[in-house]
Amino acid sequence: MRIVIVGGGQAAASMAARLRAKGHEGPLTVIGNEPAAPYQRPPLSKAYLLGQMGLDRLTLRAPDWWRDQGIGLHLSETALSIDPAARVLTTDRGTYPYDALALTTGAVPRRLPAAMGGDLPGTHVIRTLADVDALAPQMREGRRLVVIGGGYIGLEAAAVARKLGLEVTLIEAAPRILGRVAAAETADLIRALHRAHGVTILEGAAISRITGEAQADGVALTDGRQIPADLVIMGIGVLPDTALAAAAGLALDNGIATDSRGRTSDPAIWAAGDCASVPWQGGRLRLESVGGAIDMAECAADDMLGQGRDYAPKAWFWSDQFDAKLQIAGLNAGHDQVVTRAEQGDHTASVWYYRQGKLIAVDALNDARAYMIGKRLIEGGLSPDPAAIPTVADLRVLLS
Incomplete structure (x- = not known):
């Protein structure tokens, strides 16, 4: 064959x-x-x-x-x-x-249309080696970067740029970052992380166009604000x-x-x-x-090969931003309840998603134990009482 x-x-x-x-x-x-x-x-x-x-x-x-x-x-x-x-x-x-x-x-990767400046020199997307090889030499200390899009790719690019010493503004058209993929509680944690590292985040900020003639030099918002830029990254999905x-x-x-x-x-x-x-x-x-x-x-x-079996999604994701790691188990689509557990340490917490009383997903920021236990609970079809999540001394008891 x-x-x-x-x-x-x-x-x-x-x-x-x-x-x-x-x-x-x-x-x-x-x-x-x-x-x-x-x-x-x-x-x-x-x-x-x-x-x-x-x-x-x-x-x-x-x-x-x-x-x-x-x-x-x-x-x-x-x-x-x-x-x-x-x-x-x-x-x-x-x-x-x-x-x-x-x-x-x-x-x-999606780009803004050419009529909005999406094809101007100095505009970038991140998907392939060629994309990043073209972008990397432009990421120099002191330069001004505008990131369009408050999803994971945009946030990761913003974090890297700040580590490299760029001035970073991230623009999200929706009311908040991570609007399509995470609860407001997770977005709050990630926003605080970025602001603590000097990223300027503008939410609910609709873009009119990327400005510039021969080279992108900024982003114009529909409310009249002008955000200057030496380069622009489009992280819009x-x-x-x-x-x-x-x-x-x-x-x-x-x-x-x-x-x-x-x-x-x-x-x-x-x-x-x-x-x-x-x-x-x-x-x-x-x-x-x-x-x-x-x-x-x-x-x-x-x-x-004639050995067919049904595919059973086992969703897990991760995102590294600054020195923080966000680990995600499960799929939060359709959740109707969110419970947050805070842990000791800066930017350390977990967000637990339920749908009709069933645990369906966990976002764990700098909390590997919450991620691993949440993953085991979800894969085992176990759903602890939501009220126990913030208060239990040791999450391992939820597995018993």
């Missing part, structure tokens, strides 16, 4: 490794449009941008591994089209007949990369729609990672996380 994987990220590498580990001995090809072999993306906006981690540590597999596993790794090659009837993938370098095709195309799937006629729904085992509307094509959505609680779920990419890719690989 000829298997072709399109994409060069965590899902592609995990799928290829799983296929070989599960006994696939046939031709296996991975096609990525970047010049680097599959690498970790989360450190790009943190350790890599700070210069604390090199490409050798980012790379998921050593070059010899791909050769030893008999996997054809094609870099700097762009997939152009799929012919589902003929089962042929066409790239800018040739054609690849397949028996099974996997799409692990990831996501693409990502969109699933579905262009290839859409052109091939595959079903889309918050990404490339798959069944519970990773198969798309075409029986010979699977999808996994940030580009794909799976059935979940009567709707569809698309997880933008390392854990999700690995689990979905391995589930799809098993299904290709």
